[in-house]
Structure formats: C-alpha cells, structure tokens
Amino acid sequence: MPELPEVEIYCRYFARHALQQNIEHVRVLDERILGDVRKEKFEQLFEGREFVAVRRHGKHLFAETGDVWLHLHFGMTGDLAYFRGDAPRFAKVVFDFDNGSHLAFEDMRLFGIVDVPPDPNSFIADHHLGPDPLDRAFTLPVFRRLLATRRGAIKSLLMSQEIIAGIGNLYADETLFDTSVHPRRSVDRLSDDQVKKIYQSMRRILRETIARKERGAGYPKRYLIHHREEGDRCPRCGGSIARTVVFGRTTYFCRKHQRL
C-alpha cells in the first residue's frame, strides 16, 4: 500500500532509471488506469520526449518532460518496474526507451491513476492537497494551525489528504502507537505536548522508513506493523493489540498504552 515513504522510493527509482532517455513508444495496455486523458492522446503526448526530473507531493509522483507532466498515483497495488524483455504481469502503461529498456506502471487492482496534469502545483491546488509532512515548510506551528480549527478522531485527520498529504492507514497507526495516543482521540482534546510528539514521531517514522527501504532493510522491530493482528502482544509494553475501524479503515492499537 504505497504511502509517502513508498512513493519517495518510487521517485528515486524513477530518477535512477528513467531520466534523460528518449521515449520511442508508449503503450497503454489497460485504458482504465488513465484519468482524464484518452489512450491515443496519452501515447502521442510522450512519444519523442524524455523525462528530465521527478518530484513527489504526498503519495503523488510527478515526472517532467519539459512541457508535459506525467502524474502517477499508486492506489493500493501500484508499482514501477524498469526492465528489458517482457512486461510484468500487471503492467498497465509501458514507456519504451530507445536504449531497449522499458518503464512499466503496474497496478493489479486498478486503484491507481496515470494522467497528465497541467503541472504539479495546479494539481495540488485542484485536488486540495494539504502540505507534504517532509516539506521544509511543514513546521510544528504549521501542524498546530492545521489541527487548531478541527475536531474529530486524530487518525481521521492524519489520513485526510486535504490536511496532510501522504499519510495512509499504516503510518497513521504507527505514529499513534509510537506516541501512545488512541486513534479515536479527539483532536481538540490533545495536549500541546501530544501534538508536538505526533508531529515529531510522524516525521521521524517517515524519514526512518525511507532510509531503511532505500538500503533494502525492513521496519524496526519496535514497530506496530509486525503486530497487526487482534490479540497480538504489544512489542513495547506487552499489552494486547486491539483491532477496530476508524475512518473506515482497519485500525490496530495497543489497549494498554494507547488509552482513550
């Protein structure tokens, strides 16, 4: 389930493999993956161009060709593959470079989107995306301001892309587990210190995960992610892990150290 750290890794992968290469052909293998652009138009837009830069905002990847932008959203099962030979099983769009290699956007479940926005900033504005939590401008005062006017479960806010762009179900749970806050805790009842802890923890977890994935390592042992099962033991305090639904998503937390 690609969230911010996974999409950051895709950006780096894209940059390592797919920049500065002439795109000979584009193959849209399943048109359902496209947003507001038709197959023929999409293919024709990229043929003869080359990608020159990649950037990310939240869970969204943008690749620039100089005048045309490619936007990738990975949904739940989106993936990138740079390859030679046969396209992977779930490839939906393939860019054929003139060096004989290819870049595929794969998506088994089709929750992802491939399209051609005017540019990243207008895309972000049009979709009312909030700030990226790893952006320089995303300071603690900014985070406090975002929460100040809101109520409701903290987990819902962390997952709302219009408030913060990039946090999904797993990292929301991980952040709250780390800060000992119950996922249903109302935002207006968080102490200043808890808000600060959530801010710091969220950013540390995102950065730590990116760094570890970059060198092929897994999640640290202390993470909740290894214990996403009702009744499992909490790796921190030995409490029992609870399973519930918040914001329509399966949510895990520790009954003992994340009290409401």
Added chain:
DNA sequence: CCTATAGCCTGACGGC
C-alpha cells in the same frame, strides 16, 4: 464540520 457507507477492483486465503 464530521462520520459512515458503498463502490471501484482483483488476488490471496480460509472453509467446505
């Protein structure tokens, strides 16, 4: 403003 639900989509998995 906030919450809940359905729907999109398909492979994995448990049960029979």
Added chain:
DNA sequence: TGCCGTCAGGCTATAG
C-alpha cells in the same frame, strides 16, 4: 480440485 465469501485499503461520492 475448485467454488465461494471475505478481506485488503487507495480514493470519491453521497447520505445522515
């Protein structure tokens, strides 16, 4: 072996 129901969770739309 294979069929069936359920689950996974990215997002949007809609209703309450």
